[in-house]
Amino acid sequence: MSTHAVVRDDDYVIDQNWAAYTADQHDVWDFLYRRQRDLLVGRADEALIAGHEALNLNRGGIPDFAVINEELKARTGFTVVAVPGLVPDEVFFTHLANRRFPAGQFIRGRHQLDYLQEPDIFHDVFGHVPLLTNPVFADYMEAYGQGGLRAMQFGKLKNLAALYWYTVEFGLIETPKGIRIYGAGISSSKDESIFALDDPSPNRVRFDLERVMRTDYRIDDFQQTYFVIRSYQDLIRATVDQDFAPLYERLADGVTYPPETVLPTDGVITHGTQAYAKAKAGG
Ligand code: PHE
Ligand code: CO
Numbered sequence: 310m311s312t313h314a315v316v317r318d319d320d321y322v323i324d325q326n327w328a329a330y331t332a333d334q335h336d337v338w339d340f341l342y343r344r345q346r347d348l349l350v351g352r353a354d355e356a357l358i359a360g361h362e363a364l365n366l367n368r369g370g371i372p373d374f375a376v377i378n379e380e381l382k383a384r385t386g387f388t389v390v391a392v393p394g395l396v397p398d399e400v401f402f403t404h405l406a407n408r409r410f411p412a413g414q415f416i417r418g419r420h421q422l423d424y425l426q427e428p429d430i431f432h433d434v435f436g437h438v439p440l441l442t443n444p445v446f447a448d449y450m451e452a453y454g455q456g457g458l459r460a461m462q463f464g465k466l467k468n469l470a471a472l473y474w475y476t477v478e479f480g481l482i483e484t485p486k487g488i489r490i491y492g493a494g495i496s497s498s499k500d501e502s503i504f505a506l507d508d509p510s511p512n513r514v515r516f517d518l519e520r521v522m523r524t525d526y527r528i529d530d531f532q533q534t535y536f537v538i539r540s541y542q543d544l545i546r547a548t549v550d551q552d553f554a555p556l557y558e559r560l561a562d563g564v565t566y567p568p569e570t571v572l573p574t575d576g577v578i579t580h581g582t583q584a585y586a587k588a589k590a591g592g
Pocket of ligand 1: 548554
């Protein structure tokens with residue numbers, strides 16, 4: 310939101326102004342909540358479902374941050390703060406490093422219930438905030454914020470952004486019951502929560518840190534590859550517990566993989582047909 314004309318505090322935090330949401334906006338939340346919750350049965354990881362329950366996101370209408378923050382803070386020390394939309398990288402990382410999750414204050418309109426590119430309150434609060442009740446995932450998010458500030462110094466933000474994209478936004482996790490969704494970009498999307506798990510088009514590949522950080526991603530359509538972690542603890546071991554400096558040195562060779570890449574070294578779970586992406590490209 311660097312083009313926004315209004316001058317505000319450096320941290321971009323605004324008042325959620327909960328009392329100002331209209332009845333129609335609360336209805337939009339209720340509609341989206343119910344639709345996604347129904348879709349996510351048997352699809353979302355249990356930690357995500359547990360987070361929905363813990364925060365009681367279904368009290369009716371848009372959640373009041375002051376209310377959900379009490380529960381969230383008690384569990385992991387995280388809080389949600391309202392921002393107008395996307396914030397500059399450094400602002401975003403600083404919030405995470407201090408266990409604050411910046412969430413969009415606005416809610417999508419009825420004409421864009423299925424898809425919008427800017428993160429609104431539904432994407433942020435339904436998608437991201439539930440996993441912040443999980444102590445392991447909360448640690449990952451805080452460390453990611455610190456790692457972001459460090460990546461800026463190395464000039465490797467693009468690589469670290471790929472890690473966020475393929476975990477926090479579009480991550481899948483292997484569970485005893487099968488592969489499940491934990492990424493917020495998937496769990497808050499009607500169509501992608503089916504596509505990511507069931508469609509033969511995308512690749513599903515085991516998570517490997519360097520591989521992920523070398524992979525380009527789509528910001529305008531379904532992903533062409535999803536990376537599958539074994540557990541949140543495993544994700545912590547591969548990221549929080551590693552010094553990325555040597556990795557950033559290796560990344561200096563500039564090798565980057567297009568989103569549809571499958572490598573001989575990949576742990577392939579599904580080798581996608583890419584039929585969806587090809588049809589979209591008009592091929
Ligand atoms: N360990 C990373 C570093 O040394 C920081 C980080 C932690 C990055 C967690 C992403 C996620 O820079
Ligand atoms: Co998001």
